Amino acid sequence: MDWGTIINNTLAGLLTPTTIAFALAALGLAMHFGFAGLLNFGIAGFMAIGAYGYAISVLTFGFPWWLGMIVGILGSIGFAILLGVPTLRLRGDYLAIVTIAAAEIARLLFLTTAFTDVTGSADGLFGYNKTGGFTEANPFPPGSYGFGPWTYNSETLWVIVFGLAVLAICVWLLWALMRSPWGRVIKGIREDEDAIRALGKNVFAYKLQALIIGGVFGGMGGIIYAAFANVSPGVYVTSITFFIWTSLLLGGAATIFGPVIGAVIFWTLQAFLSNILPELSSSGILPVDGTQAATLRFVLVGIGLMLLVIYRPQGIFGDKREMTFVK
């Protein structure tokens, strides 16, 4: 067993564009579920809309990269309104059903060959970072940066720095909102929306605002992910939604830093498992072949999620008294 490589790859998972992208999406979910109590199972859809919004507006409409990203954000706002207006008046579980369906519809629309010219169908989209000028906007000269497991070329470093800046803004935004009276109303809605209505607050408007803000965070996650990798419909599948849920619950649903730390832990753990499991199987310790060993980590994710929800529903950073699943 090559422990050096395993540890190196695991530590590298601490800070990658992927980790940042998923931290952003988990932050959006914290707004939705942790604070406003909205059961959104379509966060992958918000990411897809953000990513495709950016890529399509650059490739098809020739927008510069920053305008493309704004289009991605506007897209996720539109998606939130589209989902929210018909469902937010209903009970929470209906939103869960609608969001999971809508995310799948969005993904299948990007996958279908009917719009291949625009969406690239199953191949997805690539090259938009160069066309839109995102690569050119890189302030770091070419070369190797960092040390040990955290050695990046200038392109990756640019995405990481950009991603961290976006993440910092979003974390600040969530923190500033949740400490304010607005946040108090949102938390009150999570507890009992009829009580809030009886106190004269427009519950529907607040829920829609929360859905939009969380959706924008999710869309930003998709954009950061797209700034690093290609945009492909195979990424935004339902299992991604559940990875983000796991990250969120790991860190603590109703916390600010919980989802960020949760995403970091989750992706580090993923890196660790995807390295160690095939190693274990090739050295004969695990009685399965290499491919099975690689998928075994998803089984472990599922088990981990179950154990988490049962034994530590408040997550790592959550208030002990505050258990979202236990009412």
Next chain:
Amino acid sequence: MSNNESPQKTTGLHIGKAEPGCKKNDPMLVIDHVKKTFGGLTAVDVEHLEIPKGAITALIGPNGAGKTTLFNLLTGFDNPDTGAWSFLGNSLSGIPSFKVAQMGQVRTFQLTKALSLLTVLDNMKLGAKDQAGESIWKALIPGFWKKQDKDIEVKALELLKRFKLEEKKADFAASLSGGQRKLLEMARALMTDPVLVMLDEPMAGVNPALTQSLLEHVLNLKKDGMTVLFVEHDMHMVRHIADWVVVMAEGKVVAEGPPDAVMKEQAVIDAYLGAHQDTDLGVVTGRIDTINEEKSK
């Protein structure tokens, strides 16, 4: 303390005879032809009802009489099939519940709605109206709401003191007892500076020790110039604090009047005990005969 003293009753509320739908000198809520059906069941069918201003009105009636449904209709939590009602002269038909609350008509719930995972103080602060910081844009800059929030906190702490909950202010509402939650809900309602307080079974599930203090809180609402409308099953309480009693049965208002008079009315006795209370049930069901037969064996 004025524990055993009988509270000052407000009298002279009505014009003419005290009968269902009678006119009031100074009505706060006026209800006309409000009807609500659930499938084949007519839950509420009120021809005309006026709730007097500045008094404590009790809404009583047997289970299933439509009291809570009427409450939900009046507060915008449910929509009637037909009918109109107005609050201080403003029509409330089709007005959503949060706007009704903004107009100064606040309600509590039969099943207490404490916001469990918020602190008691946050529960209270949520009640305050017109908070600048509740707008999403202003929320981002504390300069817009910090001062107002401090004022609200002072007011909330005063009310908590009055309701003897100030020691609990930092605890989650989930840690309160059932009776304390009732108190918190009432205190929170007062944070909205209401003119009409609607209490849905304020005494349900409250232990006798707390009943007395809750009663005084309700009486204090009137003293502070608010109008109270409450649903209650505890007749002792109704007789003790209500100035006016409205009796509902099968969705209709069957009697109205001052508490002592209305409880003697035949319609009220019928509503509570059934119109056939004088009929020998043995004959109706035939059970007595069966028992007699068994005895003779």
